[in-house]
Amino acid sequence: MTPAIEINDLHKYFGDLEVLKGIDFQVNEGEVVCIIGPSGSGKSTLLRCVNRLEESTSGTILIEGEDITDPDADVDALRTRIGMVFQQFNLFPHLDVVHNLTIAQTRVLKRDKGEAARIAHDVLERVGLLDKINEYPIRLSGGQQQRVAIARALAMNPDMMLFDEPTSSLDPELVGEVLDVMRQLARDGMTMMVVTHEMSFALDVADRVVFMDDGVVVEEGHPSVVLQEPKTERARRFLRMIIDK
Amino acid sequence: MYVIALVVVVLAVLIGDWDRIAFNFFNLEVMADMFPEVLTIAARNTLVYTLLSFAIGLVVALALALMKLSSIGPYRAFAIGYIELFRGLPALITLILIGFGIPIAFDFNMPGGRVGAGVLGLSIVAGAYMAETIRAGIEAVPRGQSEAARSLGMSSNRTMFTIVLPQAFRIIIPPLTNEMVLLIKDTSLFFVLGTTPLTKELTKFARDFMVEIRNATPLTVAALVYLAITLPLTWLVRRLEKRAAISR
Numbered sequence: 001m002t003p004a005i006e007i008n009d010l011h012k013y014f015g016d017l018e019v020l021k022g023i024d025f026q027v028n029e030g031e032v033v034c035i036i037g038p039s040g041s042g043k044s045t046l047l048r049c050v051n052r053l054e055e056s057t058s059g060t061i062l063i064e065g066e067d068i069t070d071p072d073a074d075v076d077a078l079r080t081r082i083g084m085v086f087q088q089f090n091l092f093p094h095l096d097v098v099h100n101l102t103i104a105q106t107r108v109l110k111r112d113k114g115e116a117a118r119i120a121h122d123v124l125e126r127v128g129l130l131d132k133i134n135e136y137p138i139r140l141s142g143g144q145q146q147r148v149a150i151a152r153a154l155a156m157n158p159d160m161m162l163f164d165e166p167t168s169s170l171d172p173e174l175v176g177e178v179l180d181v182m183r184q185l186a187r188d189g190m191t192m193m194v195v196t197h198e199m200s201f202a203l204d205v206a207d208r209v210v211f212m213d214d215g216v217v218v219e220e221g222h223p224s225v226v227l228q229e230p231k232t233e234r235a236r237r238f239l240r241m242i243i244d245k
Numbered sequence: 246m247y248v249i250a251l252v253v254v255v256l257a258v259l260i261g262d263w264d265r266i267a268f269n270f271f272n273l274e275v276m277a278d279m280f281p282e283v284l285t286i287a288a289r290n291t292l293v294y295t296l297l298s299f300a301i302g303l304v305v306a307l308a309l310a311l312m313k314l315s316s317i318g319p320y321r322a323f324a325i326g327y328i329e330l331f332r333g334l335p336a337l338i339t340l341i342l343i344g345f346g347i348p349i350a351f352d353f354n355m356p357g358g359r360v361g362a363g364v365l366g367l368s369i370v371a372g373a374y375m376a377e378t379i380r381a382g383i384e385a386v387p388r389g390q391s392e393a394a395r396s397l398g399m400s401s402n403r404t405m406f407t408i409v410l411p412q413a414f415r416i417i418i419p420p421l422t423n424e425m426v427l428l429i430k431d432t433s434l435f436f437v438l439g440t441t442p443l444t445k446e447l448t449k450f451a452r453d454f455m456v457e458i459r460n461a462t463p464l465t466v467a468a469l470v471y472l473a474i475t476l477p478l479t480w481l482v483r484r485l486e487k488r489a490a491i492s493r
Contacts, residue, residue, distance in 0.1 A: 080398035090393035104397035
């Protein structure tokens with residue numbers, strides 16, 4: 001079976017600084033992969049390379065077999081299959097919730113208004129925010145905004161979802177509601193690549209955990225191994241630091 | 246300081262020939278004579294010229310702003326050259342160039358005649374000024390907004406027009422309104438292109454009236470009409486700015 005995401009020997013430079021030093025790994029259909037590691041390790045950059053918000057310097061990234069790093073690739077079309085959720089939510093503040101959810105459906109996927117609205121309705125129900133359908137983002141809490149952002153990505157019926165530290169800018173009491181939505185998504189079989197610092201979420205939900213440091217994958221495997229009995233000293237040190245916090 | 250100001254005011258009141266000032270600047274008979282033309286022709290023309298120049302200038306400015314932010318070098322160079330040129334020149338020079346210089350050089354008549362040339366000239370100037378405002382507005386929209394739109398599969402053009410520009414314009418409504426106030430006053434330069442009784446704007450109308458009857462009251466009236474247009478606009482800008490400050 002073709003993997004959902006297949007990354008081969010990916011390198012990325014910012015100027016002279018090499019932030020990704022040859023990454024190889026893949027995410028299979030229906031798999032949840034959590035990427036952990038210290039800040040500056042390149043994990044967000046890697047995630048952003050997957051839908052080409054960041055241009056990689058060399059190497060390939062195959063999305064269901066199609067190379068998104070190819071200069072001739074139809075990046076816009078590939079992106080409709082890859083949902084993305086950002087640390088800062090990035091809801092469109094000039095649109096109310098329902099139009100945040102329908103604008104790309106009607107303009108990019110050319111769905112008619114009625115169908116787009118029905119799908120918006122369904123995904124809002126899934127994230128438990130149907131009552132906020134006509135609110136503007138500014139009137140929602142951080143947790144609610146992030147759930148709307150997840151719904152906005154889901155409305156496109158993506159084959160996979162990328163999460164870039166989705167709970168890192170939330171107040172602690174709002175983290176749970178977002179993780180619950182993500183848990184449900186994982187249970188429904190969504191392919192997910194999650195950059196996170198939520199170790200208990202990774203332990204519960206991930207099929208595989210990837211530990212990155214200094215631009216390379218240091219260790220990967222089952223969450224109970226990587227998070228509880230890491231083989232490398234670097235992973236052990238990182239996890240000690242997280243737990244001490 | 247206050248004492249000096251007070252002395253100046255007292256002296257002015259004592260020395261001033263108040264009858265003469267009233268007769269020359271606040272002459273009710275002259276005022277009555279100016280109506281209704283000061284409103285139906287002069288003020289109306291000022292507003293029409295302003296709105297046309299603003300509308301065309303806005304389109305020019307948007308194109309320039311997008312060119313200046315473009316990744317294509319020649320577009321950027323053109324936008325920078327245009328903006329620097331027409332911001333650096335007096336608007337009067339541009340008007341004369343469009344109204345006389347180019348028609349003489351290439352031997353053709355400007356569509357819309359004198360008024361057309363004036364509107365075109367002011368649009369060109371306004372475009373240069375507003376381009377920088379629009380560019381700043383676009384850059385003030387957080388990058389995450391276009392990243393979110395692109396991640397949903399929107400092309401860069403669609404992202405610009407459906408996500409970035411609507412937010413940018415909200416940010417720049419106050420400075421754009423200021424541009425309009427400046428434009429209202431710049432329409433007074435139209436006189437240089439020559440006018441007919443029906444195309445006079447406020448300043449030209451007042452000046453001709455003043456010369457004809459040898460009394461300065463028309464200037465007072467024109468000033469009051471200008472203020473009646475610009476003061477509500479500047480008041481609106483202040484309110485919008487206050488509201489923008491609160492919603493942040």
